[in-house]
Amino acid sequence: MASRTSSPKVDALIIGGGIIGLAIAYYLGKRNFCNVELIERESELTVHASGHNAGGLSGIHVSQRRELWPLIGESQKLYRELSESSGFEFDFARRGTIVPGTANEETEFEETARKYGDENEGIQLRFLNKQELQRKEPYISTDRFSCALYYPLDAQGNSKKLGECLAKSCLQKGMKITTASGVTGFEISRGRVVKVLTSDGRTLTPDVVVVAAGPWSREVSAALGVELPVSPVKGHLISVDTGGLKLVNSFISGSMYYVLQNSASAVVIGGGEDSSGFDTQIDPVRIDEAWADAISMVPKLDVMKESVVSSTACLRPHASDGLPILGKSKRLDNVFFASGHFRNGFGLAPVTGKLISQLIVDGTSEIDLSAFSPDRFLSNS
Numbered sequence: 001m002a003s004r005t006s007s008p009k010v011d012a013l014i015i016g017g018g019i020i021g022l023a024i025a026y027y028l029g030k031r032n033f034c035n036v037e038l039i040e041r042e043s044e045l046t047v048h049a050s051g052h053n054a055g056g057l058s059g060i061h062v063s064q065r066r067e068l069w070p071l072i073g074e075s076q077k078l079y080r081e082l083s084e085s086s087g088f089e090f091d092f093a094r095r096g097t098i099v100p101g102t103a104n105e106e107t108e109f110e111e112t113a114r115k116y117g118d119e120n121e122g123i124q125l126r127f128l129n130k131q132e133l134q135r136k137e138p139y140i141s142t143d144r145f146s147c148a149l150y151y152p153l154d155a156q157g158n159s160k161k162l163g164e165c166l167a168k169s170c171l172q173k174g175m176k177i178t179t180a181s182g183v184t185g186f187e188i189s190r191g192r193v194v195k196v197l198t199s200d201g202r203t204l205t206p207d208v209v210v211v212a213a214g215p216w217s218r219e220v221s222a223a224l225g226v227e228l229p230v231s232p233v234k235g236h237l238i239s240v241d242t243g244g245l246k247l248v249n250s251f252i253s254g255s256m257y258y259v260l261q262n263s264a265s266a267v268v269i270g271g272g273e274d275s276s277g278f279d280t281q282i283d284p285v286r287i288d289e290a291w292a293d294a295i296s297m298v299p300k301l302d303v304m305k306e307s308v309v310s311s312t313a314c315l316r317p318h319a320s321d322g323l324p325i326l327g328k329s330k331r332l333d334n335v336f337f338a339s340g341h342f343r344n345g346f347g348l349a350p351v352t353g354k355l356i357s358q359l360i361v362d363g364t365s366e367i368d369l370s371a372f373s374p375d376r377f378l379s380n381s
């Protein structure tokens, strides 16, 4: 058996080169906590969902779990900062979200807008009647929809490009980024990880370990003796060439699928949820379903079915109760978990990075993370 080599000691080892792991590394760097290695088992960073998502940066929506509201509000501020102050170019743009409604939903939507319309609890939203909806989105189906909730502050961006900006900044600060090498095991002594084994034959002895392995966090955590109920949930994305037509202005958010414009001549149709393990094959049934739903929202898409540029399927990390897992388990002294971001991992990446880096550097975070504790899944927590 080949002997293992040891690497120079790092203060923190981050497992996972998706957008969550990269954001944690970046915010550690902002605290001058730079003796860090990020390890990714694929040959490139952000090859999974972090490089292939829809790019929606949602603000607080009334439909979202309340526990998430403080995180979403803070992440929205951080995105503005990353684009404006840090000068990161990741196609950040405020285009708003439209949640379209039928005639039956009009009264409910109006009441919701009245309740939250004045920035109540950080939410900004407006009710649009049929004429206003049509003015904002000329191609939306006014046969199907007669009103909408409009979230004007919602943004869009490119997660792959942001990942590149974060990685560049980390390298400039002297951090180490290792690809094509995965973490394969741990040695634990007295409630602390003392050794980490990697597939490239190294033995690492970091002070702190961060598990940011997306849908694979369950297997990494199991090797640490912590059972985290995180599973992969597949979603699909179809990119369509509109031939230069601006088909939609906002992120049109249907109940299962959505339509957004991510460049002058491309729209993306996306969504769907399948619990089919780690399989990332494209499912033609879901593609048909996505088209049917998208056409019912934006009928002009019907003539663009031949203009598909690409179709992909990727895996979201889903925790059994639907909330992210953020923080330390009482079972291990020097391990932090950051996973289970499900449909909001791009949107929640900056706040996750900032808060996990605070936990590591300060021992506490500015937003209470008790609702997201990994220990909520322990039988006698």
Ligand SMILES: Cc1cc2nc3c(=O)[nH]c(=O)nc-3n(C[C@H](O)[C@H](O)[C@H](O)COP(=O)(O)OP(=O)(O)OC[C@H]3O[C@@H](n4cnc5c(N)ncnc54)[C@H](O)[C@@H]3O)c2cc1C
Binding pocket: 015, 016, 017, 018, 019, 020, 021, 039, 040, 041, 042, 045, 046, 047, 048, 049, 050, 051, 052, 053, 054, 055, 056, 057, 058, 181, 182, 183, 184, 212, 213, 214, 215, 216, 217, 220, 234, 235, 236, 237, 270, 271, 313, 314, 315, 316, 317, 338, 339, 340, 341, 342, 343, 344, 345, 346, 347, 348
């Ligand atoms: C179709 C679709 C559309 C989406 N749209 C949006 C959207 O509009 N807005 C939004 O906010 N979110 C969206 N998401 C969700 C978002 O993409 C995810 O929540 C986010 O990418 C999760 O990031 P992550 O870093 O946790 O996981 P990942 O991107 O999966 O990264 C985890 C990384 O860990 C690595 N890894 C695993 N095990 C090991 C190991 N043992 N050693 C080393 N490395 C390891 C993996 O190779 C992987 O690269 C969408 C997702 C899908 C599928």
